[in-house]
Every structure is written in C-alpha cells, then in structure tokens.
Amino acid sequence: MENILAFIYEYREPIFAIILSIFLGIEVISHVPAVLHTPLMSGANAIHGVVIIGAIIVMGHAHTTLPIILGFLAVILGTLNVVGGFVVTDRMLEMFKKKKK
Amino acid sequence: MIGSYILEISYILASVLFIVGLKMLSHPESARRGNILAAVGMGMAILFTILFHKKDGEAIGNIPLILLALVIGTIIGWMVAKKVKMTAMPQLVSLFNGMGGACAALISVMEFPHVAHEGMYAEMFSGEVLNILLGLVIGSVSFAGSMIAFGKLNGNVGDLRIKWLRYVNMGMLVVIIGVIGYIMSMGNIAPSDAMPVVYTLMVIALLYGVLFVMPIGGADMPVVISLLNSFTGVAAATGGFLYQNQAMLTGGILVGSAGTILTVLMCKAMNRSLLNVIVGVFGGGGEAANQEAGTIKEISMSDTSVLLGYSQKVVIVPGYGLAVAQAQHLCHELEELLEEKGVSVKYAIHPVAGRMPGHMNVLLAEADVSYDKLVEMDEINSELPQTDVVIIIGANDVVNPAAENDPSSPIYGMPIIKAHLAKNIIVMKRGMGKGYAAIENMLFFNDKTRMLFGDAKASLQKLVTDVKSL
Numbered sequence: 162m163e164n165i166l167a168f169i170y171e172y173r174e175p176i177f178a179i180i181l182s183i184f185l186g187i188e189v190i191s192h193v194p195a196v197l198h199t200p201l202m203s204g205a206n207a208i209h210g211v212v213i214i215g216a217i218i219v220m221g222h223a224h225t226t227l228p229i230i231l232g233f234l235a236v237i238l239g240t241l242n243v244v245g246g247f248v249v250t251d252r253m254l255e256m257f258k259k260k261k262k
Numbered sequence: 263m264i265g266s267y268i269l270e271i272s273y274i275l276a277s278v279l280f281i282v283g284l285k286m287l288s289h290p291e292s293a294r295r296g297n298i299l300a301a302v303g304m305g306m307a308i309l310f311t312i313l314f315h316k317k318d319g320e321a322i323g324n325i326p327l328i329l330l331a332l333v334i335g336t337i338i339g340w341m342v343a344k345k346v347k348m349t350a351m352p353q354l355v356s357l358f359n360g361m362g363g364a365c366a367a368l369i370s371v372m373e374f375p376h377v378a379h380e381g382m383y384a385e386m387f388s389g390e391v392l393n394i395l396l397g398l399v400i401g402s403v404s405f406a407g408s409m410i411a412f413g414k415l416n417g418n419v420g421d422l423r424i425k426w427l428r429y430v431n432m433g434m435l436v437v438i439i440g441v442i443g444y445i446m447s448m449g450n451i452a453p454s455d456a457m458p459v460v461y462t463l464m465v466i467a468l469l470y471g472v473l474f475v476m477p478i479g480g481a482d483m484p485v486v487i488s489l490l491n492s493f494t495g496v497a498a499a500t501g502g503f504l505y506q507n508q509a510m511l512t513g514g515i516l517v518g519s520a521g522t523i524l525t526v527l528m529c530k531a532m533n534r535s536l537l538n539v540i541v542g543v544f545g546g547g548g549e550a551a552n553q554e555a556g557t558i559k560e561i562s563m564s565d566t567s568v569l570l571g572y573s574q575k576v577v578i579v580p581g582y583g584l585a586v587a588q589a590q591h592l593c594h595e596l597e598e599l600l601e602e603k604g605v606s607v608k609y610a611i612h613p614v615a616g617r618m619p620g621h622m623n624v625l626l627a628e629a630d631v632s633y634d635k636l637v638e639m640d641e642i643n644s645e646l647p648q649t650d651v652v653i654i655i656g657a658n659d660v661v662n663p664a665a666e667n668d669p670s671s672p673i674y675g676m677p678i679i680k681a682h683l684a685k686n687i688i689v690m691k692r693g694m695g696k697g698y699a700a701i702e703n704m705l706f707f708n709d710k711t712r713m714l715f716g717d718a719k720a721s722l723q724k725l726v727t728d729v730k731s732l
Contacts, residue, residue: 168389173513175503178322184510185281186519193288195531195613196638198524198691202488203355204287205298205495205521207364208280210497211304211513214311215369218505220331221315221322228372229324233331235368240335241309241577242362247301248343250287256348258625 200253207246213239265314272310273509279303282512292687307509348628348655351587352618353415356408356487359494363404366497370398374460378453395442397500398466404493406471411487421479474708482539485528486617492521494500531613555670562714571603573650579610579679580622583656590629596722600731609635610642610679643680652684662703687711690721
C-alpha cells in the first residue's frame with residue numbers, strides 16, 4: 162500500500178497531466194457534427210502517432226543488433242502512423258472543402 | 263543544457279498544437295488547418311527529439327538509421343495514403359492505427375528489461391512495471407484488432423459469429439490480468455528471466471485483439487476502429503509515462519479520451535450502446551417483420567427513366583452499395599442530367615450510411631457533387647412527403663421503417679430517412695439480400711415501392727443512357 166502511495170506521489174505531475182488531458186479530450190470534441198466523425202477519428206489517429214518519439218528514443222539508445230532491428234521497425238511503424246494518418250485526414254478534408262465552392 | 267530546454271518547450275508547444283488542432287478538427291471550416299497544425303506540432307516534436315534528447319547524458323545515436331527509417335515510413339505512408347481510393351479510407355485509418363499500436367508494443371518489449379531492472383528488485387508493487395505491461399497489452403490488442411478490422415473492411419476476413427466467443431474473450435481478459443499480476447509479483451529475479459513470460463503476455467494480447475474484433479461486423483466497424491484508435495492513444499500515453507515525455511503523454515491521453523467520446527457518439531448515432539457493439543449481438547431478431555412480408559414489385563429500366571425524367575422532385579438515398587459499386591460518378595451524372603431537365607435532385611445523407619460516419623459525404627464529394635445538394639437526415643425528412651421519387655441506391659437499414667414502427671426490431675429507435683413518405687420509391691439493389699442488421703426491410707414490400715435489381719453501376723449506366731434519350 163505504501164508503495165502505491167509512494168508511486169502516485171512520485172508521479173504526481175504526469176498523473177495530474179493525465180487527468181486534465183482526459184477532461185480536455187472530452188471537452189474538445191463533444192460538439193462535433195456527425196459528418197466530421199471520420200476525419201476527426203483519422204486526425205486523432207495521426208496524433209497518437211506521437212508514439213514515434215518513444216521509438217526514436219529506444220532506437221537512439223540501442224547498442225546491440227536485436228534492439229536496433231526492433232527499434233528500426235518501430236520507427237518505421239510510427240512514421241507510417243504519423244505520415245499516413247495526417248495525409249489521409251488531409252485528403253478527406255480536402256473533399257469537404259471542395260464541396261463548399 | 264540549452265538543448266534540453268528547447269526540447270521541453272517544443273513538447274509543450276506540440277501539446278498545445280495537438281489540442282488546438284483537435285479542436286479545429288471538430289469544425290468544418292477550420293478542420294483542414296487543424297490537421298496541418300497538429301502535423302506541424304508532430305514534426306517539431308520529432309525533430310527536436312532527434313536533435314536534443316538525452317538519456318543519462320547520452321545523446322540520440324544511430325541517427326543515420328533513424329533517418330532512414332523515417333524516410334522509408336514517410337514514403338510508404340505518403341504513397342499509400344495518396345493512392346488509395348476514397349472508398350478504402352476506413353480500412354486505411356485502421357491500418358495506420360495498427361502501426362501505432364505495434365510501435366507502442368515494440369517500445370514496451372524493448373524497454374521492459376530496463377524498467378524491470380530498476381523496478382522489480384526493490385519492491386512488491388512497481389507502477390513503472392505495471393505501466394509498461396499495460397502499454398504492451400494495449401498496443402498489442404490495438405495492433406491485432408486493427409489488422410483484423412482492416413482485413414474485414416478489405417473483404418479478406420469474414421465475420422465469426424459464435425455465441426460462446428464472448429465467454430472466451432472474457433476468459434482471456436482474466437488471463438491477461440493474471441499474467442500481468444504474475445509478472446509483477448515475480449520480484450527478485452533477473453529481468454531476462456521474466457522475458458519469456460512477457461512474450462507470452464504479448465502473444466495472448468495479440469490473440470485477444472484478434473478474437474475481440476472477429477465477431478464484430480460491417481456497420482459496426484467504424485465504432486471498433488474508433489475504439490481501437492483510443493486504445494492506441496492510451497498505449498502511446500504509457501510510453502509518455504515511461505519516458506516522462508509530455509508530448510507523448512498529452513497526445514496519447516487526448517486521443518484516448520477524445521477517441522472514447524467519439525466512439526460513444528458514433529454508437530449514439532446508431533442508437534446502440536457500446537457494450538452492444540462489442541458483444542456483437544446485432545443481427546437476427548425482428549421476427550414480426552419477417553412474417554408480414556408481402557409481394558415485391560419490380561420496375562423496368564425504361565419505366566424508371568420516364569418516372570424520373572417527368573418528376574419535379576427527386577431525392578437520392580445513397581448507401582454502402584453505392585460505394586461498393588463505385589457508382590458515385592454515374593450517380594452524379596444522372597443527377598446533372600435530371601437537373602438539366604428541370605428536375606430538382608437532392609441527396610439524403612444518413613449519418614451512419616456506409617461503413618463510416620460521413621462516408622457518403624466523402625464519396626459524393628469525390629464525384630464533385632456540390633455541397634448544398636447533400637441534405638442531412640432531419641432536414642430531408644420534412645421534405646420527403648412532397649417528393650415525387652426517392653431512389654435508394656445500395657442503402658437498406660437506414661431507410662427501414664421497422665426502426666419507427668416495430669418495437670421488436672433490433673434497429674427499433676434508430677433515426678432513419680423516412681423514404682416511405684415519398685410518393686414513389688425506387689430501390690436499386692443487387693438482390694433480395696438483407697442489410698447489415700440482417701433484418702427484413704418492410705419498405706421493399708410497400709405499395710409505393712418498385713425494385714430495380716442489378717449492380718448499381720450497371721443500372722445507373724443504363725439509366726443515364728435512357729434518361730438522355732427521353
């Protein structure tokens with residue numbers, strides 16, 4: 162029990178950020194029109210590609226062969242998520258824009 | 263040292279850009295800029311991580327390889343995202359989502375020995391170990407689930423509807439929790455000895471991801487993708503927690519919570535509960551409707567063209583069938599032809615028509631249908647009683663009157679496009695197959711309904727020729 166309390170105490174700042182982010186995420190998109198559900202999902206999909214930073218850190222500190230290979234793979238996967246996600250979202254939204262003319 | 267300052271500030275900025283970007287994405291006018299803004303934040307975070315990140319005083323190494331991986335990923339991601347057809351968008355989102363999940367899982371696997379080294383020796387409970395195991399499990403489930411969702415939408419994987427599968431799934435969830443508990447209680451052993459168990463956990467999580475998505479089908483796919491999307495967000499956030507990285511943490515959690523809300527909103531649009539979607543009990547039921555089935559009346563191509571050509575007001579209700587047949591351009595052509603003849607043509611857009619919300623908007627926009635012709639459900643419903651002809655192209659459940667008048671129907675309560683109120687109804691359909699909900703559609707037996715069987719593309723092609731020669 163004391164361990165758990167100590168853990169929460171030690172990580173109070175990220176925990177704080179997590180709680181606020183949860184409410185922020187709910188607040189930010191709760192009034193989205195149905196038409197935008199898909200681009201929004203796709204955009205959010207691209208944003209969680211931020212996991213690539215973790216992949217870069219792992220890869221950047223890998224010294225032996227297996228971690229380097231896995232890290233390389235992780236960076237590629239993360240990049241796919243980021244680039245693909247943003248480009249697809251942009252393509253979807255481009256169509257929405259064209260219609261407005 | 264100045265590098266570390268810049269890095270942390272860039273993370274704060276990236277977090278702000280993610281938040282603002284997401285906010286802008288939820289309004290039609292600002293959506294595109296919002297997406298670009300978030301991308302800028304991402305690019306900045308990536309760049310400064312490579313330049314300035316330090317772990318225990320050690321800078322990022324392997325930079326040529328990292329850059330190579332970035333280039334490979336960018337080229338493939340860019341090409342795939344640019345080349346793919348608009349109709350294949352949902353599976354593409356799922357595919358990219360899976361990549362993120364796999365990335366998070368890989369990070370967890372690789373960092374486990376380091377984290378466990380610090381965490382497991384000393385204490386009974388290690389939040390760090392719990393965090394990394396959660397990242398592994400959630401990332402793996404997200405990856406495997408997204409791949410299955412991709413396969414399903416692509417038509418490579420079929421539905422697996424077995425009643426007892428949900429018990430297997432619940433059992434697996436218990437096993438996953440058990441294994442996590444076991445690893446955490448291993449205590450004073452070398453992290454390398456724990457690795458086999460960690461790999462086992464990953465395999466179970468992957469299997470769970472597969473079985474989790476297997477029973478869910480067709481129209482529910484967007485909900486599942488959205489859910490898996492928020493999973494990946496959480497997996498990314500565990501990475502942020504691991505590295506004490508603010509950009510990853512806020513980005514991940516933001517997507518996790520926004521994704522969850524979006525999932526719930528999607529469920530609401532279909533009048534279903536999330537649990538209902540996950541357990542996958544849709545389909546069947548609606549016995550009453552099955553018994554009352556009357557006779558089907560067909561209509562010939564030439565009759566259809568005459569009916570359309572001499573109408574004043576026509577409403578087209580597109581559905582998934584239109585997307586499958588890739589007939590959106592022909593549909594637009596027919597619309598233009600009719601407009602030339604003085605017929606007013608509008609499209610009735612059901613929010614969940616197709617395989618993702620907004621699917622029809624995207625599809626018709628691809629065919630250059632103008633924005634003001636697309637009318638949302640509530641608005642068009644009041645116009646339908648004055649409409650001469652409603653043409654339903656490849657839509658089914660979204661026009662099923664059972665949603666209004668058959669309390670025993672599984673779709674009862676779902677808002678629909680009230681096509682049955684129009685003076686004439688033409689249903690273009692491949693055959694008498696049922697919609698995703700696998701229930702009979704009483705609209706087809708309505709006195710005012712005429713069926714036009716055949717592939718939507720072929721039928722529309724003939725209609726266009728016929729209307730031209732009127």
